[in-house]
Amino acid sequence: MEIHRITGDVTVMSDTAEVPGVGFLPVNTFVLHAEQPVVVDTGLSTPDKDFVAELSRVMDPADVRWIWLTHPDRDHTGGLWKLLEAAPQARLITTFLGVGIMSTEWTVPLDRVYLLNPGQSLDVGDRVLTGYRPPLYDSPATVGFLDGASGSFFSSDCFGAPMPSAEIATGPDARAVDDEGRRSAQLLWAAIDSPWVHGVDRAAFDPTVQQIRNLDPSAILSTHLPPAVGMNRQLIDALAEAPDGPAFVGPDQVALEQLLASFEPGPV
Template sequence: MALAYKVSEEAYVIPQSLPVLGVGKLPVSSMVLMGKEPMILDTLATVHRDMFLEEVFNIVEPEDVKWLFISHEDRDHSGSIMQVLDRCPNAKLVTNFLGLGKLYEEFPIDPHRVHILNDGDSLDIGDRTVSAIRPPLYDSSATCGIWDPKSEIYYAADCFGIVAEDIPHFTDEINENDFEEQFFFMNRANHIWYEHVKEADLAAAAEKIKALGSRIIVSGHGPTERRDPDRMCEMIKRIHDMPPIELPNHDIYTELLAQAEGQ
């Protein structure tokens, strides 16, 4: 059974998850943007490789793929870079200059198959021009998202995610109170620097995404927002005044492990 689901006429999300001991699951999502020059956005984690390759090439033929966008170097976003490039001879890797340097630590990428797209840059992909726009919160200094004005979709990398036991396709399929709890946990725990920046700066970063007027926000770590993308940006602003998440120490980790093994 296919796992990918359609979020617009030309956009598909491929969802997976990773376990978070004692908390639930971390969604891990990639995206395929169809059109004249199809683009794959992120490649899930290394442990998802077989599933990802099957799903993505059920959506788009390998020789049709023109662009592989990698939001940042973390392995839950870059787990199948070389496999995609090997199977897609006409594709170029799209990342920023800093991200490329980090990817070179592991991957033997052909530099002639790279298109540098720094934050604020635009790229013509045939029937639309997409833009690289850094999300308000991120866990790698190389992170960028992608804004597609044609489909009115913003792909947000790590931002706007959740951690939960059950992960539906869309945020409006979650109880509002549960969603806020899951959202504020993930966006504080994964972006721990939020408490060290000025409130006005975080709000301005959220307003930058809000000003896009997106119809849909796809998070690399959450369900798709299709109802009210502005609400997601307003929620990011509220994080500044929240205390940091206290993560488990070794004693608590041991207890959580014992509980999990006893289930």
């Protein structure tokens, strides 16, 4: 993982997943350096990852007090269980549905869970975090949040955008891609991750976008976009376009067979 201290209060730990034909999807986790430290999501779940070891480059994992799991998809839960072991005081912030989804695979220690719904707040010592349902999401358990002290908005999958290289995907700044490139990548990700957006009622969707605009966050911190400080207008304008964006259709079996054939060794 690449580690960047992006504001006085926030460190991003950036990983990436290459998606063939789509690009390099950032997979970020964050450390919010609150009086009671908060880790936001825990990275990819592939066996080569060791999230707790990476986190120890930023802080002593034993000092983590809260793990804010924005939703239990496998690109967010990679280090979850090992971190709960390494951080005996830590509580796992999720929702009732989040626990339910995780319970289909794991035994969730309910005494370590803290249930928080959109609109509810949590005091972490020197600041209050308030939960929001971001406008786009791919899990009914999704809850992002606003840090009342720094003004950073942690948006989970929302505002994601595949990047043209692994280096940019794990970099410290979404400005590494020009506005038009980032806008079209945002629309692509919206179509992949939240395809339902193409059928939404504007009268219902637009106020969810306006809610984020009104928050006027100091930074938009998405799991799937390099950190974006001072980019609210561009990012939120692209989000507002998502219902009218192009649909995504993945490669089909013919394309898969062509790809596999390209891997076969040539005649000797």
